[in-house]
Amino acid sequence: MAREKVVLVACGTAVATSTVVAMAIEEEMKARGIPVSIRQCKATEVPSLIDDVDLVVSTTPIPSGLPKPVITTLAFLTGIGKDDVLKQIEQHLRA
Amino acid sequence: MKEDSVTSLLTTYLEPEAILLGLEADSDVEVIRRLGARLEALGRVRASFVPAVLAREATMPTGLPLGGEANVAVPHTDPEHVIGAALALATLARPVSFANMEDPEERLAVRVVFLMALDDKSKQIDMLQKIAETIQKPATIAALGEALTIAEAMAVLDAPAAP
Numbered sequence: 001m002a003r004e005k006v007v008l009v010a011c012g013t014a015v016a017t018s019t020v021v022a023m024a025i026e027e028e029m030k031a032r033g034i035p036v037s038i039r040q041c042k043a044t045e046v047p048s049l050i051d052d053v054d055l056v057v058s059t060t061p062i063p064s065g066l067p068k069p070v071i072t073t074l075a076f077l078t079g080i081g082k083d084d085v086l087k088q089i090e091q092h093l094r095a
Numbered sequence: 096m097k098e099d100s101v102t103s104l105l106t107t108y109l110e111p112e113a114i115l116l117g118l119e120a121d122s123d124v125e126v127i128r129r130l131g132a133r134l135e136a137l138g139r140v141r142a143s144f145v146p147a148v149l150a151r152e153a154t155m156p157t158g159l160p161l162g163g164e165a166n167v168a169v170p171h172t173d174p175e176h177v178i179g180a181a182l183a184l185a186t187l188a189r190p191v192s193f194a195n196m197e198d199p200e201e202r203l204a205v206r207v208v209f210l211m212a213l214d215d216k217s218k219q220i221d222m223l224q225k226i227a228e229t230i231q232k233p234a235t236i237a238a239l240g241e242a243l244t245i246a247e248a249m250a251v252l253d254a255p256a257a258p
Contacts, residue, residue: 016219059197078162078230079231
């Protein structure tokens with residue numbers, strides 16, 4: 001059984017957009033058979049929470065040079081480029 | 096009559112008094128102030144809400160690029176400024192510039208603004224998802240922009256999801 005991967009979902013205030021993104025990622029990864037655990041946080045909190053996550057997905061810019069992969073995207077809100085982003089997320093989580 | 100209950104979620108949170116169609120505004124600040132004033136008058140948000148939304152928009156903007164000249168913005172702030180969850184909607188007579196959520200240096204021409212008063216993320220998941228769905232349908236955003244009456248705007252938002 002594959003180890004569950006941890007995705008950290010960030011947005012500006014951790015109230016609105018990260019919730020939509022978190023649910024979309026959870027659903028889509030489940031459909032792909034990839035066990036995933038989602039955490040949500042504010043963009044400013046990412047550096048302090050990054051140690052035990054596998055991937056960060058954010059709707060707002062976050063600091064560069066972090067030790068884990070980061071995807072900044074609005075695809076889960078606007079629908080634009082969603083398939084591409086899902087492929088990218090899948091690749092990161094299957095790595 | 097069986098209804099798709101999710102599709103009327105937006106209008107559950109959206110009172111007619113919180114809809115401004117064909118709003119003439121010169122800035123994102125003005126749009127947020129006008130919509131915020133409606134929510135305050137309806138008793139849905141505290142006096143601190145509008146300043147908080149403006150402060151957030153200035154550093155973490157909410158413009159969402161939809162690939163054309165009719166983009167959407169979804170300003171909001173932390174739950175402490177909200178009395179009861181609600182939504183306010185403005186369609187703009189002429190585009191107003193909001194910064195892009197993903198790239199705050201970039202300005203977007205916005206035509207539809209959803210001002211969101213969220214008091215607890217777990218309760219508003221459905222509303223948030225419905226807004227995301229609505230944003231993802233160019234035809235819906237176009238129809239909203241063209242709505243001439245409150246009833247028309249609400250009907251666009253309530254329209255059943257395409258099969």
